Amino acid sequence: MKDKHRGLALFTTLVFIFLLGPLVIIIGTSFGDSSVLKFPPEGFSLKWYKNIFEVDMFMETFKVTMGVALLGNLIALLLGVPAAYALSRGQFRGKEFLNSIFISPILIPGVVMGFTMLKFLVVQFNLPIYTSLLIGHIVLMLPFIIRVIGSSLSNFDYAVEEAAMSLGASRLKTFFTVVLPNIRSGLIAGVLLAFLESFNNVDISVFMTGPGVSTLPIQMLTYVENYFDPTIAAISVLLMVLTGLLMVMIERLMGLSYFTNK
Amino acid sequence: MELLSLNDISVAYEKNLILKNFNLHIEKGELISLLGPSGCGKTTTLRLIAGFLEAKDGRFMFEGKDYTRVPVNKRNFGFVFQSYALFPHMTVFDNVAYGLRLRKVSKDDIAKRVTDMLKVVSLEGFEKRFPGELSGGQRQRVAIARALVIQPDLLLFDEPLSNLDANLRVNMRVEIRRIQKELGITTVYVSHDQEECFSISDKVAIMNQGVIEQLDAPAVIYKYPTTEFVARFIGFHNFIDVNGLKVNGEQVTADCPQGLKLSLVHRSGHPIVEQMKAAIRPDDLLIALQSELSNGLGGLTAAELETGWNVVAGRVKVSTFLGRSYQYEVETALGTFTVNREMEAPFETNAAVQLILPKEKVVLVRTKV
Amino acid sequence: MELLSLNDISVAYEKNLILKNFNLHIEKGELISLLGPSGCGKTTTLRLIAGFLEAKDGRFMFEGKDYTRVPVNKRNFGFVFQSYALFPHMTVFDNVAYGLRLRKVSKDDIAKRVTDMLKVVSLEGFEKRFPGELSGGQRQRVAIARALVIQPDLLLFDEPLSNLDANLRVNMRVEIRRIQKELGITTVYVSHDQEECFSISDKVAIMNQGVIEQLDAPAVIYKYPTTEFVARFIGFHNFIDVNGLKVNGEQVTADCPQGLKLSLVHRSGHPIVEQMKAAIRPDDLLIALQSELSNGLGGLTAAELETGWNVVAGRVKVSTFLGRSYQYEVETALGTFTVNREMEAPFETNAAVQLILPKEKVVLVRTKV
């Protein structure tokens, strides 16, 4: 098996170099001395990192972004998981149609969605900015939750659920003790993707921010409108470190193979 | 005491009616097997009883209560799945303990009962393994332990032993039977394996296309199948059309094609109707060279043998070694017969032989239900 | 002519050695079965031959060429998987046609050959279905058709019939054997089912923990197992320790525990060594009430019977109906014996009985390989 995959391994390595190479540059420049992106960086300095904490808005918007991504994710899970479950377990007409409805938010250009939501949520329904932002992000996250979790659900043998029920577990109990642990990898992948989608979103957030409510990507964008120094590279690096730590933590908590069953 | 009854139950997948006006009554403490060809509805029946499927029509009574709409998890029935359906994320111990935990059994009690049950299925020492780390046979045993440990009111087995090798299969079925009797758990058992069904059951139901064709004690079914389908299914490979049945108490004579005259003892008491066939097993059919024909063979007098009663001439076409015996395909004017005979050296291909149908071994079966 | 040979092959998963110095030689046109308990390495052997696994050591020769490193797709071996491994996205027709298409067979030819093959496996009319829409048995037949249709140089079957019901299983095995003989395709066949192995094979290899313990024609293995393991595996459920063997041509006498004296005919020609046991099948062991003992029973004279040669006294503990016969567990001073007897009415539990070990049916087996 091993030699047969050697070509593939090489290919994969190259793809990863392609994927990660730019990140190395970002990491490099974030420690550079110069205020322009240079690689290899000249000098060494932590001033860009210091700068992050000097600009209040970075921390404030970071909090908002995290809040929206986490709270939104939670709500998207509450809405999405039952739907994904019904879609994968139920046999009914119009299932395909519902399926496509649930992924439709991916298909609409971000600006249009953002603008539409501004028009309806903020202007028409007169919802508070933060609520609108949250709703916008939930809409954004739902398809990821439903798609990813749905596909791992459909790969999970229904007989196992029946076994649990025959042993006396209610549907809800079955879901939490048997289904959930087994779709863990899909769940984590879905949550992660949705989280990233929300965390990086600009298109929708741009319309849903207002006085005192803004998100980190918007703040970063605003920042580059005016400066281009490696501060945002430094932020990216911090985010990567944060995520890395988070993943290591998940791994520690949930065992070695949190991404994959078996 | 009747524990369970299915009354005029119909079940359908989409528009496909699988069970139609299905009836089944089971006494408390009984082990009843469902036997039938693939696709006849055995699993469907089990799933209906378990509550995984809803009947379109009819009623399901259990302990005198209407269970038709009782949800699965309120039924306290143990189910052993054809595909194991173990919880992949739990250890063997946790799999077995699952039902007990739901019943809020104390920790110590759980440990004890699970350990005991794992001993019963010969899986001591496997407590910490995950299902993915077990062989097929071991998984099946975990599934059985998991269903048994909750001391269910009814046990449902869907081909629980189909992935075990012969020895283990025999051991396990003896165990299942022992536990079932000991605990007095009423059980419905589905299997492909006839010997397994016969050996383990109080009663066997032979199913055909969603209908029970015969429900009787194993020995009765084995000896006295009522219909051609049942007979065929339990190993009567040889069938002969009969006409002009003459009944005289238990003694029956019949005319068959090609001038064959048949004399047989009809003991089953099953009614004799218009459309019937005579049937006999390969093991019961005697095969002999002309020279070997002798008085008393097959319960026939020398005179009878000579006048051709119950004797068919033919030629050996194929012979197969079966272990205990050789099996012959014998070509006759009435078609091909299958015969088994224990012997040291087999007949040659094309040898001319006589087939004798012992009076006591030929049964009459209806061609229609 | 030797077609295939495995020479001192070793196979390991990670660090687990599954086959160690494994040897197997197969003649052209032969059908050889691998029989053995779950986990003994049958599938591993097949996968090695197919080329899915690489040997750590040893050589695999095929038609005189070294095939050890020939890639799977250059081998032209048909493989029928235990888990079917049908292509879920292709219809039955396309599944079967897959190998032919790769061989650039013309469209018409493909249509013809696939249709023929589907007829062989009784799946006419299923061409357009997808594997997901078939029952287990139907899937298995598609898998068989898919492997057969390419007219492989070697056919490898991994429990191809384990999901079929008894009748279909018999039909299919006859079909497999017929096609195999007709096309003269050398075949390696793995199954749990002994009768299946015996009936279908030219030779049977009994495997135990990665080693072939005996490789012989079915009838030889059936009658003359060489080791205790083989004997146990093929249905000799009763074993007795023997000492003081006295050999006189084929006549052998032995002393057993509890003063039992055994006299037997040793026909197999297997060498007689130090550590041996006497073995007998439940079917061959005779069971009788004291009153039934008579001259000639089990090839023993009345005198012998009276002086206790080959006779063990015991009590019936359990009786089970097996269909053809009843099976009894009989408790004796030498342990529990298992006996089958065809009879109308079974012995009562606790009945005092005599077990007679017919001289011709007792075999001597080695306790070690």
Place this chain on the structure above:
Amino acid sequence: SNDSAANKPTELVISTWGFSEDVMKKNVYEPFEKEHNVKIVVETGNNTDRLNKIRQGSSKVDLIYLSDYYAMQGIEEGLFEKIDRKNIPNIDQLYNIAQAPLGEDWGPAHTVAQLGLVINMEEVKMKVESWSDMWKPEFQNKIALPNITITSGPMLMDMASKHAGSTDMNADAAFKALKEINPGVVKYYSKSADLSNMFAQGEVIIAPMQDTFFGSAKEAVPSAAFITPKEGAYALLNTVNVVKGSKNKELAEKFINWHMSEEVQKANALDKVDAPSNKNVKLTEEQAFGMTYGAEVVENLKTLDLKMVNEQMASWIDRWNRELE
């Protein structure tokens, strides 16, 4: 006044770009908050985003900072309150150009920047002194120009029509000139930061650039120089206006007055945030480096007729898209 009587601070919502927020807070917001018992809430974003939100009419913004071109759009669409100049006496201290860049009814400019030419001296062999020099063949494939959609886009139109010989802004002339230079343009940039990067990467050696960003370009390419062409540099005025419907108009005007004060303007200049539009602010040469400073410079900056620009914009963009590819 009455707001000092109430204990609960009034909320004043300010929409701004969001750069140097720390400095703005220190120099502008905090002192004002203290003095007037106000709580300042800031909304940040670029001109278009913020203007669009005002357009939707759901915003609670009181004051909005916009560059003059976008402010003009707001005015045209009636999004702003007219200001009462009496309440903003500090306006008198501003340079003329900053006092009423969009008309007497509308807000002043709190800072002035200029669009000049930045060149990489090391690479440029000739002497550059006019906007027209950009059309020189030497700069083929070495020049970047602003995109029509950004603030300096219309200024490019102006340069181009002048280059084509028209005395005032003439779209036909401009596009003729643009088509001429187009094949040699590396890129029409939309972000100034992007432009610094192009200098750093050696993609371009000349480009019109706002002096505000020259610092970073200089850092990237030490040999970069900022040149005021002989026709004059263009003024970039950042203005502040009161949003229609503001409940705190008076307070907002007080705030504008505060921002225009010498004190604030000087502090911001020293922190290198905004070039002062208050002519009373005096800076040393070093302090003024990189900033549009001094009456002589400021009063000579060229301005465009933004009303006309606004009217023409849609058709310009359309032609731009079609003709420059």
Place this chain on the structure above:
Amino acid sequence: MKKVHLWLLLLPGLLFLTIFMIIPIFMTIGSTFYHEGEFTVDGYVKLLSDPYMLKILGTTLQVSFVTTLVCILLGFPTAYYISKTKARTKGILLMLALFPLLTSAIVRSFSWMVILGKNGLVNQFLLGIGLIDDPLKILYTPTAMMIGMIHLFLPLMIISLVGVMENIDGDLLQASESLGASRWKGFMSIIVPLCVPGLIVGSILVFVGSLTAYTTPQLLGGKQRVIATFLYQNAMTLNDWYMASVIATVMIVITFIIIGLMNRLARKLNPKG
């Protein structure tokens, strides 16, 4: 499961989407047919009768197609390799593949400038080994734009594919090989069709992403315009939401058509997918 239960599970999500997205979007689309109080299709006529617009649309589609295709070509083998590795390695590789998503698109585009620019790493390298004498112009070309977008979207493709590949029975490839298929042929005829569901999801994500991407083309592309440019110009610069909605509707329709075509192609590859 009972129908009632099904709907109880589906309803919250469905209602949420309907109220907060579907109705608003339909009203936006609907508004493109009403301009100044009258039914009209002027916007569409204007857009679709303009050869220049059609050309831009064509280029955009082409770029999106190429991006999607390259993502498939790069993502497929990579995902396959990842799916074949052991659980632990798989976790790490997936995590690494996800990492680029943590970095804002702008930062990533800027880093590509550092790589592709005249003084960039690629040119320095090529000049260094003497392969070229003058720096290549890569930045500000359609190629640079596509590289940037591929980098942006490849992780999504990989993740979608790994998801389905993990669940493909390993025996299938062996079965095909035993029937005479080479590794490549087996891969193409068995693995690829079975990956169709993941391929579709991945392709939709990449395709829609590159169709609507705005910043990356703006930063890395040269003078090349894409349809999203017009959407943004109309929406943000000109504040012409009528035209913006028209363009958006056209883009949505195109997306649906493309997805329809992809599904059709997929069904050919894998009728059960």
